């Protein structure tokens with residue numbers, strides 16, 4: 206007898222992970238001395254944790270301290286340090302009691318969605334989007350409602366788009382700087398969206414994981430917006446993807462509910478990673494060197510890639526370029542497969558981020574070594590100039 210399979214079993218893959226597998230296979234099959242595959246598919250800083258974070262973790266290992274579970278909401282010292290970060294970066298006061306340390310931003314999403322919504326509730330978000338938002342919402346029985354955004358609004362939603370939704374959603378999920386477009390909501394735009402949410406009883410969830418990686422526009426956090434939930438992480442600016450530490454800023458009434466869920470789901474984020482994360486706040490000089498490198502790579506690619514036929518929008522933050530490739534192809538998946546095989550450059554097809562319009566887009570991540578980004582630009586211009594595309 207076939208047993209019932211749960212709705213979560215239908216979650217689609219995160220295609221970028223499949224591209225990583227293909228790029229690994231290609232790299233492994235190259236003959237000795239052949240030009241290496243340039244990795245632009247993955248949104249993971251290659252720099253590793255900053256030195257101060259590594260040193261703190263090493264000291265914790267040597268100290269003989271038992272690295273056991275921490276409180277479900279995280280080490281009190283880390284929660285206090287994260288709260289101070291809001292004063293340092295944004296000039297706003299956030300009580301440490303409102304901080305919940307999580308297993309990366311990824312661990313924050315199910316907690317946030319579950320404390321804020323019920324099955325069947327609709328949550329609006331911009332398309333293109335970071336695929337796990339939709340996949341997690343659906344796995345939890347919530348209904349993602351995507352608002353088609355394009356370069357005209359820098360791939361970000363507007364109040365007019367929200368007004369057009371019928372029925373009105375229970376929640377709005379924002380990301381700025383966003384993945385895959387690398388664009389931002391400017392402070393006045395966040396304020397307008399937050400006001401609309403406040404006026405209509407819509408819960409705002411703001412993914413701020415790429416804060417710190419912004420190059421032109423000023424940054425605004427939703428942490429001061431009443432009733433909003435902010436999600437952030439040590440994975441990107443702090444360059445600590447594999448340590449699996451993130452955090453939420455919660456409205457006071459949701460702290461205890463989130464704590465209860467976190468106790469049951471995860472118990473705690475890894476203790477040693479929390480120690481390292483706290484130390485990372487003192488590594489600004491090293492981290493800002495990474496940001497300067499991303500900025501240089503961004504400038505180089507923005508300048509070079511149009512000659513290869515890629516149409517680029519504004520790239521205000523994160524480390525992504527979302528290139529319109531419709532002058533070259535209408536099948537970005539096949540295009541990326543060829544680009545990997547023929548130019549040795551791995552990038553993510555847009556279909557991962559926008560199931561309807563993504564076949565016209567490719568996402569390039571420029572957080573790899575600067576020399577690789579220069580080489581990628583040369584290879585792509587040469588490849589696009591010599592290859593025939595259908």
Ligand SMILES: Cc1ncc(COP(=O)(O)O)c(C=O)c1O
Nearest residue numbers: 248309310311335384438440451
């Ligand atoms: C927009 C966005 N949110 C969340 C995450 C997940 O990050 P974490 O490593 O903190 O789980 C990512 C990872 O790429 C991302 O791009």
